Amino acid sequence: xxxxEIVRTISEEIxxxxxxxxxxxxxxxxxxxxxxVEDGRIELRNFGVFEVKRRAPRKARNPxxxxxxxxxxxxxxxxxxxxxxxxxxxxxxxxxxxxxASERAKRDTQPxxxxxxxxxxxxPPPRNEAP
Numbered sequence: 008x009x010x011x012e013i014v015r016t017i018s019e020e021i022x023x024x025x026x027x028x029x030x031x032x033x034x035x036x037x038x039x040x041x042x043x044v045e046d047g048r049i050e051l052r053n054f055g056v057f058e059v060k061r062r063a064p065r066k067a068r069n070p071x072x073x074x075x076x077x078x079x080x081x082x083x084x085x086x087x088x089x090x091x092x093x094x095x096x097x098x099x100x101x102x103x104x105x106x107x108a109s110e111r112a113k114r115d116t117q118p119x120x121x122x123x124x125x126x127x128x129x130x131p132p133p134r135n136e137a138p
Contacts, residue, residue, distance in 0.1 A: 010036075043084060053091040060085050 010032065018028040039057065042049045047059040064080040088096070 051089070053089050055086055055088040055092055058085050058087070059083070 010029075014025055014029045014032050017023075017032065018025045021028075023031075039049055043057055043059050048056065049058075050056045059082055062081050062083050065078050067076050067078045068074070069076055
């Protein structure tokens with residue numbers, strides 16, 4: 008989903024113009040970034056926590072040449088989802104597993120075609136011979 012799609016969805020749901028909604032969404036994103044730069048952390052209840060962390064310098068390897076390279080330390084933004092988001096994503100996993108299990112059960116109970124049944128029985132499939 009893009010920012011434009013987010014704006015359109017919110018605009019339709021609350022009845023604001025897309026232009027006004029875009030300003031609100033952009034200001035929200037700007038405030039999150041400003042807070043991260045100034046405070047290094049922002050917690051949004053039932054959503055998650057964004058945090059700025061320092062990544063230590065390390066040694067890496069150039070995959071093309073195999074040469075060892077020094078990678079400087081840097082600041083990165085991390086995200087830890089809140090409980091509600093975590094639960095909803097886990098529900099997706101449960102739904103996918105249930106769907107996969109039902110498809111597997113359906114596939115296992117369907118009768119095999121003639122060539123598959125013959126192969127399972129160890130006999131060659133019937134030949135289509137012309138009269």
